[in-house]
Amino acid sequence: MDTVALLLTLRLALVTTVILLLLAVPLAYWLAFTGSRAKVFVQAVCALPIVLPPTVLGFYLLVALGPRTAFGRALTHLLGHPLAFSFAGLVVGSVIYSLPFAVQPLAAGFAAVDRSMLDAATTLGSGRWDRMRRVVLPLSRGSLLTASVLSFAHTVGEFGVVLMIGGNLPGATRTLSIALYDQVQDFQYAQANRTALFLLAICLVALMLLYSLRPESRPRSGDLV
Amino acid sequence: MSDASISALAGSPTSGAPNTPWLTVHLEHRFHHNGAGFHLHLAFSAHAQRTVVFGPSGSGKSSLLRAIAGLLKPDVATIEFHGTTVCNTRTIGSRPRIYIPAEKRRVGLVMQNPAVFPHLTASGNVAFALRGKDRSAQKEKIARLLEIVEAESLAARWPRELSGGQLQRIAIARTLAAEPTILLLDEPFAALDAPSRQQISQNLHQWARERGIPVLTVTHNLEEAFTAGDEVLTMEDGRVMAQGTPEKVLVMQRERLLQMLHAVPAPVPEETSLSPENDRAV
Amino acid sequence: MPAQTKTLRIAAAADLQPVLPSLVHNFEKSSGAKVEVSYASSATLATQILNGAPYDLFLAANLAFPQKIVAANLADESAPVTYAQGLLVLWAHHGLFHHGLAMQSLTDPTVHRIAVANPIHAPYGAAAMAAIESLGLKSALQPKLVFAENIAQAAQFGQSGNADCALISKTLAITKTMQQAGRFVAVPVSAYPPILQGAVVLRNASDKQTALEFLHYLQSPAGRNLLTTGGLVPPAQSLVPPAQ
Numbered sequence: 001m002d003t004v005a006l007l008l009t010l011r012l013a014l015v016t017t018v019i020l021l022l023l024a025v026p027l028a029y030w031l032a033f034t035g036s037r038a039k040v041f042v043q044a045v046c047a048l049p050i051v052l053p054p055t056v057l058g059f060y061l062l063v064a065l066g067p068r069t070a071f072g073r074a075l076t077h078l079l080g081h082p083l084a085f086s087f088a089g090l091v092v093g094s095v096i097y098s099l100p101f102a103v104q105p106l107a108a109g110f111a112a113v114d115r116s117m118l119d120a121a122t123t124l125g126s127g128r129w130d131r132m133r134r135v136v137l138p139l140s141r142g143s144l145l146t147a148s149v150l151s152f153a154h155t156v157g158e159f160g161v162v163l164m165i166g167g168n169l170p171g172a173t174r175t176l177s178i179a180l181y182d183q184v185q186d187f188q189y190a191q192a193n194r195t196a197l198f199l200l201a202i203c204l205v206a207l208m209l210l211y212s213l214r215p216e217s218r219p220r221s222g223d224l225v
Numbered sequence: 226m227s228d229a230s231i232s233a234l235a236g237s238p239t240s241g242a243p244n245t246p247w248l249t250v251h252l253e254h255r256f257h258h259n260g261a262g263f264h265l266h267l268a269f270s271a272h273a274q275r276t277v278v279f280g281p282s283g284s285g286k287s288s289l290l291r292a293i294a295g296l297l298k299p300d301v302a303t304i305e306f307h308g309t310t311v312c313n314t315r316t317i318g319s320r321p322r323i324y325i326p327a328e329k330r331r332v333g334l335v336m337q338n339p340a341v342f343p344h345l346t347a348s349g350n351v352a353f354a355l356r357g358k359d360r361s362a363q364k365e366k367i368a369r370l371l372e373i374v375e376a377e378s379l380a381a382r383w384p385r386e387l388s389g390g391q392l393q394r395i396a397i398a399r400t401l402a403a404e405p406t407i408l409l410l411d412e413p414f415a416a417l418d419a420p421s422r423q424q425i426s427q428n429l430h431q432w433a434r435e436r437g438i439p440v441l442t443v444t445h446n447l448e449e450a451f452t453a454g455d456e457v458l459t460m461e462d463g464r465v466m467a468q469g470t471p472e473k474v475l476v477m478q479r480e481r482l483l484q485m486l487h488a489v490p491a492p493v494p495e496e497t498s499l500s501p502e503n504d505r506a507v
Numbered sequence: 508m509p510a511q512t513k514t515l516r517i518a519a520a521a522d523l524q525p526v527l528p529s530l531v532h533n534f535e536k537s538s539g540a541k542v543e544v545s546y547a548s549s550a551t552l553a554t555q556i557l558n559g560a561p562y563d564l565f566l567a568a569n570l571a572f573p574q575k576i577v578a579a580n581l582a583d584e585s586a587p588v589t590y591a592q593g594l595l596v597l598w599a600h601h602g603l604f605h606h607g608l609a610m611q612s613l614t615d616p617t618v619h620r621i622a623v624a625n626p627i628h629a630p631y632g633a634a635a636m637a638a639i640e641s642l643g644l645k646s647a648l649q650p651k652l653v654f655a656e657n658i659a660q661a662a663q664f665g666q667s668g669n670a671d672c673a674l675i676s677k678t679l680a681i682t683k684t685m686q687q688a689g690r691f692v693a694v695p696v697s698a699y700p701p702i703l704q705g706a707v708v709l710r711n712a713s714d715k716q717t718a719l720e721f722l723h724y725l726q727s728p729a730g731r732n733l734l735t736t737g738g739l740v741p742p743a744q745s746l747v748p749p750a751q
Contacts, residue, residue: 067668084669085620085653116340119296120396122327123334124354124403130328134353138344167653167664168625185550185628187575 001194004171005179012087012175013155016094020102020151021144023095028106029132046103049096058164061093085167090175093161101150109143110136142214153206156199245308246270247407247439252292253301265289265299265463274434276441277454281485285463286443287337290409293441294334295327306330306407333405333438335413339396341384347371347395348380354403370398373428375421389416394425401432408433410442414449426453447486451475513540515717516561518552520568520704521624521657522593522631522676526737527566533733534724540717548657550628556581556709563712564721568593568676569630570705577707583715587705590725592740594677595634595699598665598691603672608692610638613672614647621651622661622670630702631658635674638698665689677738704739 065083066072076082083089113136121135159177166173176199183192248271256263265285280286291297304312311330313323342350351367371377374394393416414422433440444450450457451471459466459478467477519527524546531542553572556562557579567573573587597610604612613621624632639645655661658675665673666688680691708718724730731741
């Protein structure tokens with residue numbers, strides 16, 4: 001078992017999930033409660049990574065954010081190194097790639113909160129952020145769990161984006177799925193089998209955890225796609 | 226039936242009524258959820274400590290309360306509490322439009338749907354609006370409020386364990402805890418049995434009177450309407466039909482009230498109003 | 508024989524991507540056959556073939572991968588045929604060095620990232636690592652290396668600016684895109700084992716005849732010419748048995 005790759009994969013999934021929740025909660029809140037006409041567009045953009053091939057994403061990260069573009073150069077300056085071939089680059093890729101798996105369950109959960117609860121909180125003097133914190137979030141715990149588990153598992157399985165921009169660096173970008181690929185290419189089928197089973201086990205455990213804690217509902221992806 | 230005008234009964238002798246209205250409402254709003262649409266159009270002032278709005282289902286009573294509380298943004302409205310404007314959709318000269326958001330209006334609203342927060346215990350719910358960190362003082366306060374609604378023993382219980390009537394008590398206590406400047410009650414005792422209803426109503430009105438908090442109650446219960454208020458307004462189809470002391474209104478609306486009594490076989494508990502997206506304004 | 512359009516399916520190593528199209532075009536014109544080519548790293552293609560991919564001809568970038576096919580009893584011959592020799596070059600961005608470009612230049616602090624194809628998947632990657640080692644540059648360069656899936660991706664890393672330099676095949680370095688983005692210099696052939704590119708016709712090929720014809724064509728004067736201008740070295744003599 002390639003423990004370096006395993007730890008890297010888990011670290012990537014964890015960091016991605018945390019960042020994703022921080023981004024997705026306000027975004028999902030806006031989607032759930034806005035009356036703005038931009039909502040349809042934002043929903044579509046958030047759902048895009050589900051249908052977009054990961055290689056497309058990887059391509060854009062490589063080229064559009066590479067040193068040949070002004071934006072890429074600015075980013076390099078900010079980070080101190082180019083986005084590609086770095087853990088930071090993988091995090092950026094993973095956050096975009098797993099975005100819908102965080103936003104959709106959250107938006108669906110927020111929208112499902114009984115409006116009369118929100119009305120009651122409002123008349124009790126609770127403003128928008130207070131309501132979010134004390135009513136919406138506690139009543140959407142299930143959706144938070146779904147969003148976390150799905151984002152985590154989805155990132156563990158990431159391959160296409162990592163292949164495009166990773167550079168296969170042990171400890172930094174050589175995730176378990178890449179290691180598996182290398183093992184197959186190297187005809188190390190026994191090792192590859194072990195790695196594959198391990199990846200399978202992680203995802204299975206994650207989903208079982210989700211189902212056991214939320215027996216009354218399947219992980220919902222909302223009404224999109 | 227003719228519409229009652231605003232000045233129908235200004236300054237009528239009611240017990241302990243101040244001369245300045247504590248509530249002035251002028252409201253026009255169209256609901257578009259039906260094919261036909263529903264039109265709220267009314268204007269009135271409330272002077273009495275206890276005011277009752279009476280009307281059948283669908284007359285727009287709940288929407289009126291929602292508008293006063295700020296949960297409904299009316300097309301055209303002027304709403305004042307104790308002389309302070311909380312809502313004015315018109316700009317006059319250099320004075321801009323005014324709309325104080327619901328969370329800042331200090332309006333206590335007890336809805337038909339108690340909407341008790343399932344993720345907090347009963348006392349957690351009651352404490353929702355309480356600020357300040359003094360735990361023991363809070364506990365004391367919660368206990369006193371639960372006494373008013375005769376629910377002291379329910380403090381540590383979870384909402385999912387409680388009956389409809391118990392939830393309603395908690396909702397009332399929770400609203401009182403927020404120390405509102407006016408109190409709006411939308412059929413708050415519907416799930417309670419008659420003796421509890423009477424006792425709690427008494428406790429509640431006493432509590433409000435002690436603090437000078439005027440109370441506006443909405444009901445479709447004829448008996449309650451004409452015994453529980455110092456002033457009564459009747460509503461029908463989104464309009465105020467009559468306003469005055471219970472005796473006066475009984476006389477003015479006699480024919481209509483008899484019609485309503487005979488048309489409806491038995492007092493039907495009104496459907497729980499869930500959200501403003503209902504087709505009918507309740 | 509009834510007239511039918513024969514389709515020749517070729518699995519070709521990534522370094523052949525710039526070279527093969529013109530060869531294929533000419534072959535199609537003269538033989539009337541249709542040719543479909545799939546490009547990937549030699550390892551990827553070998554894996555696919557070992558697992559039943561329906562190719563007719565495998566053009567790898569070394570001899571080891573075709574030998575695996577032979578060992579698995581999936582090849583028509585008993586040994587791969589060397590159809591060309593590959594050349595490793597060092598490619599660098601324009602404006603990176605003003606002085607001469609050489610392998611030693613890679614130790615310069617202005618070089619941050621060097622793209623190399625994965626040595627396990629790609630023979631050119633293995634050659635690049637061998638060159639780095641034999642020139643005593645391994646410890647200096649190891650921290651700068653990034654590994655691409657195949658040399659085409661390594662070239663892409665260089666061209667997009669994400670890597671400053673890349674060790675790639677000459678065939679890729681002489682393409683217009685790469686010439687526009689940078690310049691290259693040959694890595695001394697003594698520094699790495701010769702890249703002998705081997706081919707096998709597959710046992711389960713639907714049309715072995717056309718496959719052999721194509722191999723034969725590669726060895727023809729016209730074919731050798733195109734290989735040379737493409738950046739490969741054709742073998743000294745034709746090792747392909749004449750078509751029946």
